[in-house]
Amino acid sequence: MPSLFFPRRLPQTVRLLALALFSVLLSVFTQGQGDLRSMALDAALPVQWFNGRTAALWDEVWRNLHSRAALEAENARLRQALAAAQPLLLDRDILHSENRQLLALLDSFPQAPGRVMAARVIAENFTAGNQIITVDHGQNDGVFNGQAVLAAGGLAGQVVAVGTMTSQIALLSDLDSSVPAQSAENDQPLLVSGTGNPRELQIPFQARNTPLRAGERLVTSGLGGRYPPGLPIGTIQSIRRNGTQAFADIQVRPAVALGRLNTVLLLWPQEGQPQAAKSP
Protein backbone atom coordinates (compact mmCIF):
# COMPACT_ATOMS: atom_id res chain seq x y z
CA MET A 1 0.00 0.00 0.00
CA PRO A 2 1.63 3.26 -1.04
CA SER A 3 1.70 5.86 1.67
CA LEU A 4 -1.07 8.39 1.01
CA PHE A 5 -0.09 11.22 3.31
CA PHE A 6 3.34 10.77 4.71
CA PRO A 7 6.86 10.69 3.30
CA ARG A 8 8.06 7.08 3.29
CA ARG A 9 10.73 7.51 5.95
CA LEU A 10 8.48 9.03 8.60
CA PRO A 11 8.35 6.71 11.66
CA GLN A 12 5.00 5.16 12.59
CA THR A 13 4.96 6.90 15.97
CA VAL A 14 5.22 10.32 14.35
CA ARG A 15 2.47 9.39 11.89
CA LEU A 16 0.20 8.30 14.73
CA LEU A 17 0.82 11.53 16.65
CA ALA A 18 0.10 13.58 13.54
CA LEU A 19 -3.15 11.68 13.00
CA ALA A 20 -4.06 12.13 16.68
CA LEU A 21 -3.58 15.88 16.44
CA PHE A 22 -5.59 15.95 13.22
CA SER A 23 -8.41 13.90 14.83
CA VAL A 24 -8.60 16.21 17.83
CA LEU A 25 -8.77 19.29 15.62
CA LEU A 26 -11.40 17.66 13.43
CA SER A 27 -13.52 16.69 16.45
CA VAL A 28 -13.30 20.14 17.99
CA PHE A 29 -14.11 22.06 14.83
CA THR A 30 -16.90 19.83 13.52
CA GLN A 31 -18.71 19.36 16.83
CA GLY A 32 -22.24 20.78 16.70
CA GLN A 33 -22.19 21.77 13.00
CA GLY A 34 -25.72 21.05 11.81
CA ASP A 35 -25.02 21.49 8.07
CA LEU A 36 -22.09 19.08 8.24
CA ARG A 37 -24.28 16.49 9.93
CA SER A 38 -26.95 16.80 7.24
CA MET A 39 -24.28 16.28 4.61
CA ALA A 40 -22.90 13.27 6.45
CA LEU A 41 -26.39 11.84 6.64
CA ASP A 42 -26.88 12.16 2.88
CA ALA A 43 -23.47 10.57 2.29
CA ALA A 44 -24.51 7.61 4.41
CA LEU A 45 -27.71 7.11 2.41
CA PRO A 46 -26.59 3.96 0.48
CA VAL A 47 -25.61 2.16 3.68
CA GLN A 48 -28.83 3.19 5.38
CA TRP A 49 -30.97 2.20 2.43
CA PHE A 50 -29.32 -1.22 2.54
CA ASN A 51 -29.94 -1.42 6.29
CA GLY A 52 -33.60 -0.52 5.86
CA ARG A 53 -34.08 -3.28 3.28
CA THR A 54 -32.26 -5.82 5.48
CA ALA A 55 -34.29 -4.90 8.55
CA ALA A 56 -37.54 -5.19 6.58
CA LEU A 57 -36.47 -8.58 5.22
CA TRP A 58 -35.54 -9.74 8.71
CA ASP A 59 -38.95 -8.64 10.03
CA GLU A 60 -40.68 -10.57 7.26
CA VAL A 61 -38.70 -13.75 7.93
CA TRP A 62 -39.43 -13.39 11.62
CA ARG A 63 -43.14 -12.92 10.98
CA ASN A 64 -43.25 -15.98 8.73
CA LEU A 65 -41.54 -18.05 11.41
CA HIS A 66 -44.41 -17.32 13.76
CA SER A 67 -46.92 -20.07 13.18
CA ARG A 68 -50.49 -19.32 12.17
CA ALA A 69 -51.73 -20.78 15.46
CA ALA A 70 -49.62 -18.39 17.49
CA LEU A 71 -50.97 -15.48 15.46
CA GLU A 72 -54.56 -16.63 15.99
CA ALA A 73 -53.99 -16.95 19.73
CA GLU A 74 -52.46 -13.49 19.78
CA ASN A 75 -55.38 -12.14 17.78
CA ALA A 76 -57.87 -13.56 20.28
CA ARG A 77 -55.88 -12.14 23.18
CA LEU A 78 -55.73 -8.70 21.57
CA ARG A 79 -59.47 -8.77 20.87
CA GLN A 80 -60.10 -9.44 24.53
CA ALA A 81 -57.71 -6.71 25.58
CA LEU A 82 -59.43 -4.30 23.19
CA ALA A 83 -62.84 -5.18 24.57
CA ALA A 84 -61.54 -4.60 28.07
CA ALA A 85 -60.02 -1.27 27.07
CA GLN A 86 -63.15 0.00 25.29
CA PRO A 87 -64.88 1.40 28.44
CA LEU A 88 -61.63 3.06 29.46
CA LEU A 89 -61.36 4.69 26.05
CA LEU A 90 -64.89 5.99 26.40
CA ASP A 91 -63.97 7.32 29.83
CA ARG A 92 -60.97 9.00 28.35
CA ASP A 93 -63.07 10.65 25.63
CA ILE A 94 -65.46 12.00 28.23
CA LEU A 95 -62.60 13.29 30.37
CA HIS A 96 -60.99 14.80 27.31
CA SER A 97 -64.04 16.80 26.27
CA GLU A 98 -64.59 17.83 29.87
CA ASN A 99 -60.99 18.96 30.11
CA ARG A 100 -61.37 20.93 26.88
CA GLN A 101 -64.41 22.75 28.21
CA LEU A 102 -62.67 23.54 31.48
CA LEU A 103 -59.59 24.81 29.69
CA ALA A 104 -61.75 26.93 27.40
CA LEU A 105 -63.32 28.37 30.52
CA LEU A 106 -59.89 29.18 31.84
CA ASP A 107 -59.14 30.92 28.54
CA SER A 108 -56.15 28.71 27.89
CA PHE A 109 -55.03 26.62 24.90
CA PRO A 110 -56.53 23.17 24.60
CA GLN A 111 -53.54 20.85 24.42
CA ALA A 112 -54.45 18.73 21.44
CA PRO A 113 -51.42 16.90 20.05
CA GLY A 114 -50.32 18.15 16.65
CA ARG A 115 -49.92 16.20 13.43
CA VAL A 116 -47.82 13.04 13.59
CA MET A 117 -46.10 10.93 10.96
CA ALA A 118 -44.84 7.39 11.48
CA ALA A 119 -41.22 6.76 10.52
CA ARG A 120 -39.35 3.50 10.30
CA VAL A 121 -36.04 3.05 12.12
CA ILE A 122 -33.41 2.11 9.52
CA ALA A 123 -30.24 2.29 11.60
CA GLU A 124 -29.16 2.32 15.21
CA ASN A 125 -25.99 4.34 15.64
CA PHE A 126 -25.30 3.48 19.25
CA THR A 127 -21.86 4.13 20.68
CA ALA A 128 -20.80 4.60 24.29
CA GLY A 129 -22.55 7.92 24.83
CA ASN A 130 -24.46 8.55 21.62
CA GLN A 131 -27.90 7.00 21.46
CA ILE A 132 -28.84 7.96 17.94
CA ILE A 133 -31.22 6.27 15.54
CA THR A 134 -31.78 6.98 11.87
CA VAL A 135 -35.29 7.02 10.41
CA ASP A 136 -36.55 7.01 6.82
CA HIS A 137 -38.04 10.51 6.67
CA GLY A 138 -36.14 13.74 6.07
CA GLN A 139 -36.32 17.24 4.68
CA ASN A 140 -38.59 16.04 1.83
CA ASP A 141 -41.27 15.21 4.41
CA GLY A 142 -40.83 18.45 6.33
CA VAL A 143 -38.82 17.03 9.21
CA PHE A 144 -36.99 19.80 11.07
CA ASN A 145 -34.15 20.03 13.54
CA GLY A 146 -35.29 19.87 17.16
CA GLN A 147 -38.59 18.17 16.31
CA ALA A 148 -40.08 16.08 19.13
CA VAL A 149 -40.26 12.34 18.49
CA LEU A 150 -42.74 9.99 20.16
CA ALA A 151 -42.91 6.21 20.36
CA ALA A 152 -45.26 3.70 21.98
CA GLY A 153 -45.38 4.75 25.64
CA GLY A 154 -44.35 8.37 25.42
CA LEU A 155 -41.52 10.67 24.40
CA ALA A 156 -38.57 9.05 22.60
CA GLY A 157 -36.26 11.97 21.79
CA GLN A 158 -35.68 14.75 19.30
CA VAL A 159 -34.39 15.18 15.77
CA VAL A 160 -30.73 16.25 15.75
CA ALA A 161 -29.82 16.00 12.06
CA VAL A 162 -31.94 16.22 8.93
CA GLY A 163 -30.89 14.78 5.59
CA THR A 164 -32.84 14.90 2.35
CA MET A 165 -34.53 11.55 2.84
CA THR A 166 -33.42 10.44 6.30
CA SER A 167 -32.94 12.06 9.66
CA GLN A 168 -31.27 11.21 12.93
CA ILE A 169 -32.89 11.24 16.33
CA ALA A 170 -31.07 11.53 19.64
CA LEU A 171 -32.96 9.36 22.12
CA LEU A 172 -33.71 10.52 25.66
CA SER A 173 -30.92 8.20 26.79
CA ASP A 174 -28.31 10.09 24.74
CA LEU A 175 -25.66 11.67 26.97
CA ASP A 176 -26.40 15.09 25.47
CA SER A 177 -30.14 14.81 25.97
CA SER A 178 -31.95 16.80 28.67
CA VAL A 179 -35.71 17.18 28.89
CA PRO A 180 -37.57 19.75 31.03
CA ALA A 181 -39.94 17.63 33.08
CA GLN A 182 -42.17 17.56 36.07
CA SER A 183 -43.52 14.88 38.31
CA ALA A 184 -47.15 14.00 37.64
CA GLU A 185 -47.76 14.38 41.39
CA ASN A 186 -46.23 17.80 42.03
CA ASP A 187 -45.28 20.53 39.59
CA GLN A 188 -41.71 21.08 40.68
CA PRO A 189 -39.59 21.64 37.54
CA LEU A 190 -36.90 19.04 36.86
CA LEU A 191 -34.50 17.97 34.15
CA VAL A 192 -34.30 14.38 32.98
CA SER A 193 -30.97 13.57 31.33
CA GLY A 194 -29.61 10.61 29.40
CA THR A 195 -26.96 8.29 30.77
CA GLY A 196 -25.89 6.55 27.57
CA ASN A 197 -27.83 3.49 28.71
CA PRO A 198 -31.18 2.97 26.91
CA ARG A 199 -32.77 1.48 30.02
CA GLU A 200 -31.91 4.26 32.39
CA LEU A 201 -32.30 8.03 32.62
CA GLN A 202 -31.35 10.24 35.53
CA ILE A 203 -32.41 13.42 37.28
CA PRO A 204 -29.30 15.45 38.05
CA PHE A 205 -28.88 18.17 40.66
CA GLN A 206 -31.65 17.22 43.06
CA ALA A 207 -30.80 17.93 46.68
CA ARG A 208 -30.61 15.01 49.10
CA ASN A 209 -33.88 16.04 50.71
CA THR A 210 -35.77 16.07 47.41
CA PRO A 211 -39.53 15.51 47.77
CA LEU A 212 -39.44 13.08 44.83
CA ARG A 213 -40.20 9.45 45.62
CA ALA A 214 -39.61 6.18 43.79
CA GLY A 215 -42.59 5.23 41.61
CA GLU A 216 -43.52 8.79 40.67
CA ARG A 217 -44.29 9.28 36.99
CA LEU A 218 -42.57 12.04 35.07
CA VAL A 219 -44.02 13.98 32.14
CA THR A 220 -42.68 16.79 29.96
CA SER A 221 -43.31 20.22 31.46
CA GLY A 222 -43.27 22.08 28.16
CA LEU A 223 -40.76 24.59 29.51
CA GLY A 224 -38.35 25.80 26.86
CA GLY A 225 -40.87 25.12 24.12
CA ARG A 226 -39.07 22.15 22.59
CA TYR A 227 -41.49 19.45 23.72
CA PRO A 228 -45.23 19.84 24.21
CA PRO A 229 -46.28 19.44 27.86
CA GLY A 230 -47.74 16.26 29.34
CA LEU A 231 -45.87 13.61 27.35
CA PRO A 232 -44.82 10.62 29.50
CA ILE A 233 -41.05 10.36 30.03
CA GLY A 234 -40.69 7.61 32.61
CA THR A 235 -40.99 6.46 36.17
CA ILE A 236 -38.59 7.13 39.04
CA GLN A 237 -37.02 3.78 39.78
CA SER A 238 -34.76 4.50 42.72
CA ILE A 239 -33.38 7.37 44.76
CA ARG A 240 -30.02 6.83 46.41
CA ARG A 241 -28.30 9.17 48.80
CA ASN A 242 -24.63 8.32 48.84
CA GLY A 243 -22.36 9.26 51.74
CA THR A 244 -21.72 12.95 51.83
CA GLN A 245 -22.73 13.77 48.26
CA ALA A 246 -24.81 16.94 48.03
CA PHE A 247 -27.10 15.57 45.35
CA ALA A 248 -29.27 12.48 45.34
CA ASP A 249 -28.65 9.84 42.72
CA ILE A 250 -32.01 9.42 40.96
CA GLN A 251 -32.64 6.73 38.37
CA VAL A 252 -35.56 6.92 35.96
CA ARG A 253 -36.90 4.05 33.88
CA PRO A 254 -37.94 5.45 30.48
CA ALA A 255 -41.58 5.00 29.43
CA VAL A 256 -40.44 3.99 25.94
CA ALA A 257 -38.37 0.86 25.25
CA LEU A 258 -35.54 2.97 23.82
CA GLY A 259 -33.33 -0.03 23.06
CA ARG A 260 -35.76 -1.63 20.62
CA LEU A 261 -37.59 0.90 18.52
CA ASN A 262 -38.99 -0.20 15.15
CA THR A 263 -41.25 2.73 14.41
CA VAL A 264 -41.37 6.23 15.86
CA LEU A 265 -43.79 9.13 15.46
CA LEU A 266 -42.52 12.51 14.33
CA LEU A 267 -44.61 15.24 15.93
CA TRP A 268 -45.54 18.52 14.28
CA PRO A 269 -46.81 21.09 16.76
CA GLN A 270 -50.35 22.37 16.40
CA GLU A 271 -50.58 25.68 14.52
CA GLY A 272 -50.65 28.68 16.80
CA GLN A 273 -49.18 26.86 19.75
CA PRO A 274 -45.92 28.17 21.16
CA GLN A 275 -44.10 24.85 20.71
CA ALA A 276 -40.93 23.58 19.09
CA ALA A 277 -38.83 26.36 17.64
CA LYS A 278 -37.59 26.02 14.07
CA SER A 279 -33.94 25.80 15.03
CA PRO A 280 -32.18 24.55 18.17
Added chain:
Amino acid sequence: MNALLLALGFFLALAGDSLPMGPLYLALRPDFVALLLLYWAITSATELGLGVAWIIGLVQDVVDGGILGAHAMAAAVMIFVLYAGLGKVRNLPPWEQLFFIFILLLAERLVAWSWQIWGGPIAWNFALLLGPLTGALLWPVFVYLLDRIRHRLRSA
Protein backbone atom coordinates in the same frame (compact mmCIF):
# COMPACT_ATOMS: atom_id res chain seq x y z
CA MET B 1 -6.60 -7.79 -2.19
CA ASN B 2 -8.95 -6.76 -4.93
CA ALA B 3 -10.06 -3.12 -4.54
CA LEU B 4 -13.65 -3.85 -5.59
CA LEU B 5 -13.88 -6.70 -3.10
CA LEU B 6 -12.53 -4.43 -0.35
CA ALA B 7 -15.04 -1.70 -1.16
CA LEU B 8 -17.91 -4.20 -1.11
CA GLY B 9 -16.58 -5.70 2.13
CA PHE B 10 -16.39 -2.35 3.88
CA PHE B 11 -19.86 -1.43 2.64
CA LEU B 12 -21.31 -4.60 4.18
CA ALA B 13 -19.26 -4.10 7.36
CA LEU B 14 -20.55 -0.52 7.73
CA ALA B 15 -24.11 -1.73 7.24
CA GLY B 16 -23.62 -4.53 9.75
CA ASP B 17 -22.41 -2.03 12.34
CA SER B 18 -25.68 -0.08 12.36
CA LEU B 19 -28.28 -2.72 11.51
CA PRO B 20 -31.41 -2.14 13.65
CA MET B 21 -31.82 -5.68 14.99
CA GLY B 22 -32.65 -5.18 18.65
CA PRO B 23 -30.73 -4.96 21.90
CA LEU B 24 -29.15 -8.43 21.85
CA TYR B 25 -27.55 -7.87 18.45
CA LEU B 26 -26.43 -4.44 19.61
CA ALA B 27 -24.70 -5.80 22.70
CA LEU B 28 -23.03 -8.75 21.00
CA ARG B 29 -22.15 -7.46 17.56
CA PRO B 30 -18.44 -7.07 16.89
CA ASP B 31 -17.16 -4.00 15.09
CA PHE B 32 -17.18 -5.47 11.58
CA VAL B 33 -15.24 -2.58 10.10
CA ALA B 34 -12.43 -3.08 12.62
CA LEU B 35 -12.43 -6.84 11.97
CA LEU B 36 -12.15 -6.33 8.22
CA LEU B 37 -9.44 -3.75 8.72
CA LEU B 38 -7.46 -6.24 10.83
CA TYR B 39 -7.95 -8.96 8.22
CA TRP B 40 -6.70 -6.62 5.54
CA ALA B 41 -3.69 -5.54 7.61
CA ILE B 42 -2.76 -9.10 8.57
CA THR B 43 -3.12 -10.68 5.13
CA SER B 44 -1.80 -7.93 2.87
CA ALA B 45 1.76 -8.35 1.64
CA THR B 46 2.74 -4.75 2.37
CA GLU B 47 1.98 -2.76 5.48
CA LEU B 48 -1.39 -1.07 5.62
CA GLY B 49 -0.86 2.67 6.10
CA LEU B 50 -2.12 4.33 9.27
CA GLY B 51 -3.60 7.06 7.08
CA VAL B 52 -5.69 4.52 5.17
CA ALA B 53 -6.99 3.03 8.43
CA TRP B 54 -7.75 6.56 9.63
CA ILE B 55 -9.78 7.36 6.49
CA ILE B 56 -11.82 4.17 6.84
CA GLY B 57 -12.50 5.02 10.48
CA LEU B 58 -13.62 8.48 9.38
CA VAL B 59 -16.13 6.94 6.95
CA GLN B 60 -17.44 4.95 9.92
CA ASP B 61 -17.84 8.18 11.89
CA VAL B 62 -19.73 9.81 9.02
CA VAL B 63 -22.14 6.88 8.74
CA ASP B 64 -22.63 6.78 12.52
CA GLY B 65 -23.38 10.48 12.80
CA GLY B 66 -21.22 10.64 15.90
CA ILE B 67 -18.20 12.80 16.65
CA LEU B 68 -15.93 12.98 13.60
CA GLY B 69 -12.50 11.57 14.41
CA ALA B 70 -13.45 9.01 17.07
CA HIS B 71 -13.40 5.85 14.98
CA ALA B 72 -10.77 7.34 12.70
CA MET B 73 -8.35 7.66 15.60
CA ALA B 74 -9.39 4.28 16.99
CA ALA B 75 -8.67 2.52 13.70
CA ALA B 76 -5.26 4.21 13.37
CA VAL B 77 -4.34 3.24 16.95
CA MET B 78 -5.44 -0.34 16.36
CA ILE B 79 -3.30 -0.74 13.23
CA PHE B 80 -0.39 1.02 14.97
CA VAL B 81 -0.54 -1.45 17.88
CA LEU B 82 -0.78 -4.36 15.45
CA TYR B 83 2.40 -3.38 13.62
CA ALA B 84 4.37 -1.89 16.50
CA GLY B 85 3.69 -4.34 19.29
CA LEU B 86 2.19 -7.47 17.87
CA GLY B 87 4.06 -7.86 14.59
CA LYS B 88 4.59 -11.60 15.03
CA VAL B 89 0.84 -12.19 15.30
CA ARG B 90 0.67 -12.05 11.53
CA ASN B 91 2.53 -15.35 11.28
CA LEU B 92 0.30 -17.30 13.69
CA PRO B 93 -2.60 -19.47 12.54
CA PRO B 94 -5.99 -17.71 12.96
CA TRP B 95 -7.10 -19.58 16.09
CA GLU B 96 -3.88 -18.63 17.86
CA GLN B 97 -4.41 -15.00 16.85
CA LEU B 98 -7.69 -14.96 18.73
CA PHE B 99 -6.40 -13.45 21.97
CA PHE B 100 -4.45 -10.72 20.19
CA ILE B 101 -7.47 -9.87 18.05
CA PHE B 102 -9.42 -9.39 21.29
CA ILE B 103 -6.77 -7.00 22.60
CA LEU B 104 -6.72 -5.05 19.33
CA LEU B 105 -10.52 -4.79 19.08
CA LEU B 106 -10.62 -3.73 22.72
CA ALA B 107 -8.03 -1.03 22.07
CA GLU B 108 -10.13 0.21 19.15
CA ARG B 109 -13.30 0.32 21.24
CA LEU B 110 -11.56 2.03 24.16
CA VAL B 111 -10.19 4.80 21.96
CA ALA B 112 -13.56 5.36 20.24
CA TRP B 113 -15.25 5.26 23.65
CA SER B 114 -12.91 7.75 25.30
CA TRP B 115 -13.48 10.15 22.39
CA GLN B 116 -17.07 10.49 23.63
CA ILE B 117 -15.75 12.69 26.45
CA TRP B 118 -16.53 15.53 24.05
CA GLY B 119 -20.19 14.74 24.62
CA GLY B 120 -19.91 14.85 28.41
CA PRO B 121 -18.89 12.55 31.25
CA ILE B 122 -19.34 8.89 30.40
CA ALA B 123 -19.73 5.86 32.63
CA TRP B 124 -17.80 2.66 32.07
CA ASN B 125 -20.00 -0.20 31.00
CA PHE B 126 -18.73 -3.78 31.08
CA ALA B 127 -20.99 -4.59 28.12
CA LEU B 128 -18.38 -2.75 26.03
CA LEU B 129 -16.18 -5.84 26.41
CA LEU B 130 -18.75 -8.08 24.73
CA GLY B 131 -18.30 -6.76 21.18
CA PRO B 132 -14.53 -7.33 21.08
CA LEU B 133 -15.06 -10.75 22.67
CA THR B 134 -17.52 -11.98 20.03
CA GLY B 135 -15.32 -10.35 17.40
CA ALA B 136 -12.31 -12.37 18.58
CA LEU B 137 -14.34 -15.59 18.80
CA LEU B 138 -15.64 -15.04 15.27
CA TRP B 139 -12.17 -14.27 13.95
CA PRO B 140 -11.17 -17.81 12.78
CA VAL B 141 -14.53 -18.23 10.99
CA PHE B 142 -14.19 -14.76 9.51
CA VAL B 143 -10.67 -15.49 8.21
CA TYR B 144 -11.74 -18.87 6.82
CA LEU B 145 -14.71 -17.37 4.94
CA LEU B 146 -12.78 -14.42 3.53
CA ASP B 147 -9.87 -16.67 2.49
CA ARG B 148 -12.33 -18.94 0.70
CA ILE B 149 -13.97 -16.02 -1.12
CA ARG B 150 -10.63 -14.60 -2.23
CA HIS B 151 -9.41 -18.02 -3.35
CA ARG B 152 -12.58 -18.61 -5.34
CA LEU B 153 -12.25 -15.23 -7.07
CA ARG B 154 -8.60 -15.70 -7.88
CA SER B 155 -9.13 -19.11 -9.48
CA ALA B 156 -12.20 -17.97 -11.40
